[in-house]
Structure formats: structure tokens, C-alpha cells
Amino acid sequence: MGKITGFIEIERVTPSLRPVAERITDWDSLYQPFARERIQEQAARCMDCGIPFCHNGCTLGNLIPQWNDWVYKGEWALAVETLHRTNNFPEFTGHVCPALCEASCVVGINREAVSIRQIERTIVEEGFARGLIVPRPAKVLSGKRVAVIGSGPAGMAAAQQLTRAGHSVTLFEKARKAGGLLRYGIPNFKLEKQIIDRRLQQMIEEGLTIRTGVNVGVDFSVEQLRQEYAAILLTGGSEQPRDLPIPGRELRGIHYAMDFLGQQNRRLGGEDLANEVAIVATNRHVVVIGGGDTGADCVGTSVRQGAKSVTQIELLPKPPKDRSPETPWPLWPIQLRTSTSHMEGCTQEWSILTKGFEGEEGQVKRLHCVRLNWPEPEDGGRPGMVEIPGSEFVLSAELVLLAMGFVAPVKGGLLEGLGVALDARGNVQVDGGYATSVEGVFAAGDMATGQSLVLKAIHGGRQAAKAIDGWLRGGASVLP
Ligand SMILES: Cc1cc2nc3c(=O)[nH]c(=O)nc-3n(C[C@H](O)[C@H](O)[C@H](O)COP(=O)(O)OP(=O)(O)OC[C@H]3O[C@@H](n4cnc5c(N)ncnc54)[C@H](O)[C@@H]3O)c2cc1C
Incomplete structure (x- = not known):
């Protein structure tokens, strides 16, 4: 598949991000355009590995080596057809998938994985541009x-x-x-x-x-x-979002992440928000509670709305910088992930327990927290959290976004x-x-x-x- 020596000769390249100073002034895509010829070169890195573990990493069972080969050879119609055999919407996954396939790519054992997600995204865009993705109505109706x-x-x-x-x-x-x-x-x-x-x-x-x-x-x-x-x-x-029932939860300015994100997307989509209370980060100290992807999306959105500061806190300890030994290749690695939103201006803190909100005239102003230790128990069970005495601290919090999952x-x-x-x-x-x-x-x-x-x-x-x-x-x- 691909070029037999491609993974030795060619380095992994992915599209560059637009500069932070530019991209935080708009809501457009984070990435710079990437030439199609360069993608063909990237597809050439897919080696003839025998057992393509990427198939296993991808829940959809995408036929990755096959479409990489078509891309390398410039056979776009075949690439589009092969891609759609297992996935109705490769443009969605090509944009937002964490790319479980790349974590299990065989090249990734001792080099950088094939840039599968970007190749997927390019195939589908080429497909639309070339008129290869067209309606496929059923020939016979069932009447059901x-x-x-x-x-x-x-x-x-x-x-x-x-x-x-x-x-x-x-x-x-x-x-x-x-x-x-x-x-x-x-x-x-x-x-x-x-x-x-x-x-x-x-x-x-x-x-x-x-x-x-x-x-x-x-x-x-x-x-x-x-x-x-x-x-x-x-x-x-x-x-149904997870709540944080701590003292002060009833104060104004504490919202579920989805209420905040959904409203911003409706605003950008031109929907009528006249009957809604505006939830905006502009000129506010923002605290995002929850260290996952939804929290990261709140960070990027708050930065674009012009927050005074953005702090994201997480209860669990900071993950390791590199792949944890508990999740060896080809498993999805437990490791620190710095999202594009985090690069845009945010303080991230781990092992933090929230104790209570404090407000003025019914509006949230501060969040009381304490730092945690997560000692390994002697019996080898799951680590439990222990508050560190004297580590209490207070964060300025004029908008609090609860992003602790659903x-x-x-x-x-x-x-x-x-x-x-x-x-x-x-x-x-x-x-x-x-x-x-x-x-x-x-x-x-x-x-x-x-x-x-x-x-x-x-x-x-x-x-x-x-x-x-x-x-x-x-x-x-x-x-x-
Ligand atoms: C902020 C955020 C960011 C995320 N980012 C990513 C990401 O980058 N990558 C990724 O892979 N995953 C991401 N996820 C997760 C991913 O979006 C979800 O796993 C996925 O959308 C689930 O798809 P679904 O079709 O099951 O449900 P949903 O996408 O939740 O869609 C369910 C739909 O059903 C509608 N509905 C519910 N009840 C009714 C009813 N009674 N009548 C009519 N309509 C109804 C809802 O309005 C909603 O539109 C993210 C999730 C969140 C919250």
C-alpha cells in the first residue's frame, strides 16, 4: 500500500494552524489550506504493514491502507468510493475525530503515524469538488x-x-x-x-x-x-449534564457548557436569541470546570468572545506528557493533550477540588478550591483523592462553565x-x-x-x- 519506502523517505506533515492572534478574532476554521499534492505524498507513507492495526483502532472499520493507496496513485473516484463504504460522513470525522486510527498506526510504533485524518478530509473534499459525491436514491421503495x-x-x-x-x-x-x-x-x-x-x-x-x-x-x-x-x-x-451541587450553585453566572456553546453556535447560525439571557464571556474572568474536550471548546469560545482570563480546572491528576505505560501501542494512549484552544490563552490546573462559589448581589464572583493528592493505595486499588492541608485558594470567577460531562x-x-x-x-x-x-x-x-x-x-x-x-x-x- 502507498509507496513501499514512503514511510522511510517522507516525514509526517499536517496543515499549519492559523496564527493565534489571527484566528481568535474570528470563528473560521483553525487551519491553513493544504495542497492536494502534499496529501498524495503523505498517503505514500502508509506502509505495507501486513496487519493494519488502524482498522482495529477505527470503530468504523475504515479501509485506510486501501484509500491511502488510491490517493497516492491519484485515483480519487476509487478513494471516495472506498471511504464511503464504511462511513457516511468522512467530512465530520475528518474534522473532529480524535483519530483513534493514528494512535494504532504501525508506522507510529517508532515514527510519526500516517496523517490519516487529514487524508480522509482531503478525499471527501476532492469528492465534492469533482462532483463525485452525489445523491444515491433507492431504486426500489419498500413502502415502509x-x-x-x-x-x-x-x-x-x-x-x-x-x-x-x-x-x-x-x-x-x-x-x-x-x-x-x-x-x-x-x-x-x-x-x-x-x-x-x-x-x-x-x-x-x-x-x-x-x-x-x-x-x-x-x-x-x-x-x-x-x-x-x-x-x-x-x-x-x-x-442531561452533570451538575456541581456545591454551596453557591444558585448564583447567577454559573451555566452548563452546552447552554453557553449552543447559544454561541445559534448566534453564529443567525438564529433569534431575543428571548434568551445572553451567556457571554466578554470582559469576564471565566472558570471552566472539567478538563475534557467540552471544556476545551468552552476555552476557545471564551477567548473568541473576549474573556478577561480563562482558567480550566480538573479534579483528576495531570496525565503523563508521553504515552502512559498502561496504554501501550496500539491502544488509545492516556497522555496529556494540549488542544488548539489551550494554545490560545488559558491557565490549566489539575487535581483541584471545588469547595463553593461566592457571589455579590446574587452574581458569582469567586470560586473556592483546594488542591489534591492522589496517593496510590497500598493494596493496589484505585487511587483516592486527599485534600492537601493549607492549599486552599480562590479564583476570580465571573462566568463559570460546568463541563463535567453528561x-x-x-x-x-x-x-x-x-x-x-x-x-x-x-x-x-x-x-x-x-x-x-x-x-x-x-x-x-x-x-x-x-x-x-x-x-x-x-x-x-x-x-x-x-x-x-x-x-x-x-x-x-x-x-x-
Ligand atoms: C461540546 C462538545 C464537543 C464535542 N466534540 C467532539 C469532537 O471534537 N469529536 C468527537 O468525536 N466527539 C465530540 N463530541 C461528542 C459527540 O458530539 C457526540 O458523541 C455525538 O454527537 C453523539 O451523536 P448522537 O447522534 O448520538 O447525539 P447528538 O449529537 O447529541 O444528537 C442528538 C439530537 O437529538 C435531538 N433530540 C433529543 N431528543 C429529541 C426529541 N424528543 N425529539 C426530537 N429531537 C430530539 C437533540 O436535540 C439532538 O440534536 C463533543 C460533544 C460535546 C458536547
């Missing part, structure tokens, strides 16, 4: 109606697969526009929204019906849903109305065939797995579509 509820990557993938299999699919979304967290969670600088619109247009031209602004189970009854649709797929995400799907309305069983973590319980406890009702994406990643949601959507297609046909599915 399917409702997909929730238009994130899981719902979108399932809806496209089921429409192509010949079913009449309605994709319901309670928000004003389709896309789920791709649209309203992930900031524009990581994923520009015309990328979602372009794909939705293809899906509409294939015959998909999209109904936005409909909260199923509230605006559209469960009885009507069951009457009108032969099969139902739940892809409503994991929307607990489970929201239960009221749809899930209660359908009466689907939940698992121990409160997610919708499914069997190996994505079926819930209620006949004809299936679930996928974060709603079934808990908070996860875009590529896993796409994979779940595709697999659930296959299960539904087989169930509707009463036999084998025509879907991959």
Missing part, C-alpha cells in the same frame, strides 16, 4: 415508514442508510436545525456548519424528510408516532412515553441488534451508549439501520 428521532451523527447516518435501502424515513429534530452536537455543541472553528448543510442537502435529494422544531413525545405524541411509523429509531443523544439521556416525554427499559447508567437499553425492550423501537448513538464520539455515533447509526432494515424485511438486510 421509519421515524428517526434525533438528528446528530447517529440519526443522520441511520436516516441516510435507511433511505438508501428504500424506506420512507422522517428524521425528527427538536432544535431549529439538524445536526445535533455537530451543529450546536462543537464550535464553528472546529467544524464549520456549511459542512453539515452540504450533506443534509444530499440526504434530502435522496428522499429523506427532515422535520425540525419538533420535540417528539411533547409536540408529536408517542401514540401518533407508533401509528404512523413501522419502526422507530431513538438517537436523541445524552443530554449523565444520561433526558427521560421525560419520549422515553417515558414509549416505556423503553433503561440500563444501569440510565441509557436506553439495547440488545446486540440495537433493539430496545419495546417491539419495533431501536436506539443508537449516545442515547444507548452514553456520551461518546462522533465516529462511534455514526457506526451505531449504520448498524442500527442495518438491524431495522432486516427487521422490516423479516430477513437479511440489504445494508452493509
Whole structure:
């Protein structure tokens, strides 16, 4: 695959980031353009490794060495076709996937991994530019109606697969526009929204019906849903955020990350915010609680809004700088990750416990914290946290963003109305065939797995579509 000696001769190169001073003044993509010829050279680094561990790293099972070879040879139509065999939306993963495949790339054992994500992104952009990505409507219609509820990557993938299999699919979304967290969670600088619109247009031209602004189970009854649709797929995400019930939580200026990020994305999308309280970081000392990716997105958004300072704190200890010995190749490495947002101006602190918020006239002003130790227990169990005496400190906090993850799907309305069983973590319980406890009702994406990643949601959507297609046909599915 690729050029047999490519990985020895060619160094890994990825697109350069725009300078910080420039990119924090707008919401556009973080990266500079990257010439197509250079990508062909990068694809040449894919070695003939025999057992491509990247297949295993990628949940979607992307045929990475195969499309790298097509790119190296300039066979763009074949590259586009091979890429779409396992992934409906490589432009989404090409922008936001953490690239589990690169962590398990064989070249990465003792050199820098092949730049798989960038190659994926270039293939799909070439595909659109060359008119190779066109609607693929079904040739024969089944006459069966399917409702997909929730238009994130899981719902979108399932809806496209089921429409192509010949079913009449309605994709319901309670928000004003389709896309789920791709649209309203992930900031524009990581994923520009015309990328979602372009794909939705293809899906509409294939015959998909999209109904936005409909909260199923509230605006559209469960009885009507069951009457009108032969099969139902739940892809409503994991929307209940984790709270921080410490003293002072009731003060103004403390918000869930998604309320802040969603509002900024709606603002940029030209949506009407007249009836909403503005949540803005402008001229404020911002504290982001939670050290993950959602927290990093809050950092980048706060910086662009003109925050006075941004501090991100995390309860857990600082991860090691390099791959931890507990996660050797080809596993996804536990290690420190400095995101593009962190490079834009932010203080990061680890092993911090929040003790209470303090305010003035009902508005949050300060956050009281203490530093932690995480000693290894003698019995070899999990380390427990211990407060360091005398290490208490106070942070200026005029806007606090809670980014500590999501607990489970929201239960009221749809899930209660359908009466689907939940698992121990409160997610919708499914069997190996994505079926819930209620006949004809299936679930996928974060709603079934808990908070996860875009590529896993796409994979779940595709697999659930296959299960539904087989169930509707009463036999084998025509879907991959
Ligand atoms: C801020 C943030 C940043 C992230 N960044 C990344 C990243 O960079 N890379 C990555 O791989 N992953 C990222 N993730 C995770 C990723 O976005 C999710 O795992 C993925 O979007 C889940 O897809 P989904 O389709 O299951 O659900 P979602 O994307 O959550 O979509 C669910 C949709 O269902 C709708 N819905 C719910 N109930 C109803 C109802 N009753 N009626 C109608 N509609 C309904 C919701 O409005 C929503 O639009 C991020 C998550 C967040 C919160």
C-alpha cells in the first residue's frame, strides 16, 4: 500500500494552524489550506504493514491502507468510493475525530503515524469538488415508514442508510436545525456548519424528510408516532449534564457548557436569541470546570468572545506528557493533550477540588478550591483523592462553565412515553441488534451508549439501520 519506502523517505506533515492572534478574532476554521499534492505524498507513507492495526483502532472499520493507496496513485473516484463504504460522513470525522486510527498506526510504533485524518478530509473534499459525491436514491421503495428521532451523527447516518435501502424515513429534530452536537455543541472553528448543510442537502435529494422544531413525545405524541411509523429509531443523544451541587450553585453566572456553546453556535447560525439571557464571556474572568474536550471548546469560545482570563480546572491528576505505560501501542494512549484552544490563552490546573462559589448581589464572583493528592493505595486499588492541608485558594470567577460531562439521556416525554427499559447508567437499553425492550423501537448513538464520539455515533447509526432494515424485511438486510 502507498509507496513501499514512503514511510522511510517522507516525514509526517499536517496543515499549519492559523496564527493565534489571527484566528481568535474570528470563528473560521483553525487551519491553513493544504495542497492536494502534499496529501498524495503523505498517503505514500502508509506502509505495507501486513496487519493494519488502524482498522482495529477505527470503530468504523475504515479501509485506510486501501484509500491511502488510491490517493497516492491519484485515483480519487476509487478513494471516495472506498471511504464511503464504511462511513457516511468522512467530512465530520475528518474534522473532529480524535483519530483513534493514528494512535494504532504501525508506522507510529517508532515514527510519526500516517496523517490519516487529514487524508480522509482531503478525499471527501476532492469528492465534492469533482462532483463525485452525489445523491444515491433507492431504486426500489419498500413502502415502509421509519421515524428517526434525533438528528446528530447517529440519526443522520441511520436516516441516510435507511433511505438508501428504500424506506420512507422522517428524521425528527427538536432544535431549529439538524445536526445535533455537530451543529450546536462543537464550535464553528472546529467544524464549520456549511459542512453539515452540504450533506443534509444530499440526504434530502435522496428522499429523506427532515422535520425540525419538533420535540417528539411533547409536540408529536408517542401514540401518533407508533401509528404512523413501522419502526422507530431513538438517537436523541445524552443530554442531561452533570451538575456541581456545591454551596453557591444558585448564583447567577454559573451555566452548563452546552447552554453557553449552543447559544454561541445559534448566534453564529443567525438564529433569534431575543428571548434568551445572553451567556457571554466578554470582559469576564471565566472558570471552566472539567478538563475534557467540552471544556476545551468552552476555552476557545471564551477567548473568541473576549474573556478577561480563562482558567480550566480538573479534579483528576495531570496525565503523563508521553504515552502512559498502561496504554501501550496500539491502544488509545492516556497522555496529556494540549488542544488548539489551550494554545490560545488559558491557565490549566489539575487535581483541584471545588469547595463553593461566592457571589455579590446574587452574581458569582469567586470560586473556592483546594488542591489534591492522589496517593496510590497500598493494596493496589484505585487511587483516592486527599485534600492537601493549607492549599486552599480562590479564583476570580465571573462566568463559570460546568463541563463535567453528561449523565444520561433526558427521560421525560419520549422515553417515558414509549416505556423503553433503561440500563444501569440510565441509557436506553439495547440488545446486540440495537433493539430496545419495546417491539419495533431501536436506539443508537449516545442515547444507548452514553456520551461518546462522533465516529462511534455514526457506526451505531449504520448498524442500527442495518438491524431495522432486516427487521422490516423479516430477513437479511440489504445494508452493509
Ligand atoms: C461540546 C462538545 C464537543 C464535542 N466534540 C467532539 C469532537 O471534537 N469529536 C468527537 O468525536 N466527539 C465530540 N463530541 C461528542 C459527540 O458530539 C457526540 O458523541 C455525538 O454527537 C453523539 O451523536 P448522537 O447522534 O448520538 O447525539 P447528538 O449529537 O447529541 O444528537 C442528538 C439530537 O437529538 C435531538 N433530540 C433529543 N431528543 C429529541 C426529541 N424528543 N425529539 C426530537 N429531537 C430530539 C437533540 O436535540 C439532538 O440534536 C463533543 C460533544 C460535546 C458536547
